[in-house]
Amino acid sequence: MFDIILLILSVLSLVAIVIIVGRKFPQLAQTNKKTIQQVREDATKYKIIGSRLERKIIKISSYIIKALRPIYVRIINLVKEIYEKVVHLEKQYTKMSNQKKNGVIDPQAHTQFTLSSEIDGLIEQEEYEQAEKKLIELISNDSREVEPYRRLGELYMTIKDLEQAKETFEYILTLDMKHKEESEVIDGSDDADVAADYINLGLVYRDLGLVDKALETIEKACQLEGNNPRNLDIFLETSIIAGNKISAWEAFDRLKKVNPENKKLEEFSVKIKELEKVTKIKSA
Structure with missing residues (x-):
């Protein structure tokens, strides 16, 4: 008897649950649809925001790179210029050191080293007339060395003495070709330096109005x-x-x-x- 009563109560409870769920199901289904739609909308919104943020980051990065590039180029050129001067002085110093080790000190090499250092200081102080005299003295001590001619030509370009600059760089290129024909290893006569000589002469021609020759x-x-x-x-x-x-x-x-x-x-x-x-x- 007790089992029958328990069975009847279980059946009635089940029927009640079915009725309640049946009444609430449309509301639950609608709520579920709204939740899914909201999730989709949120996902789309975050995707749009993420894409926009990514574009902004790329754009800002591009501006930063463009802004910093000229500074980077200037730094590279400055480092290159300093490096070339250091290499030039190092070669002179090495030459003197080797001579000293062998018990022979070349007075001319010592003079060249001293003059070169003095010229650096004079140019830095914009004492161009004195620098010119020292460079000519340097050339007279060793007329086969190309670098003093280059420095003299660049000095003439700085002070806008275009005719002197023209003559100097034309002569430098003659030396370049001569060294190349003789297959001699001359300090500073590689392609980069020769190209720089052509560029400087071309700029001088251009400033003189000889545009076709410059080109x-x-x-x-x-x-x-x-x-x-x-x-x-x-x-x-x-x-x-x-x-x-x-x-x-x-x-x-x-x-x-x-x-x-x-x-x-x-x-x-x-x-x-x-x-x-x-x-x-x-x-x-």
């Missing part, structure tokens, strides 16, 4: 150092000044390849297109 000379530098951004920049700039759109586009493509972040590329592109328009008008 031809600067192009030789780019043949020696084809991936040097500074050389290509000068080559492109000179091509535009000379009105040579063919060499201008050639230089533009090469510069874009080796230095795509160059801020002047857009400006150069506009100038070349303007040059093309002028050429078309003249030929019409």
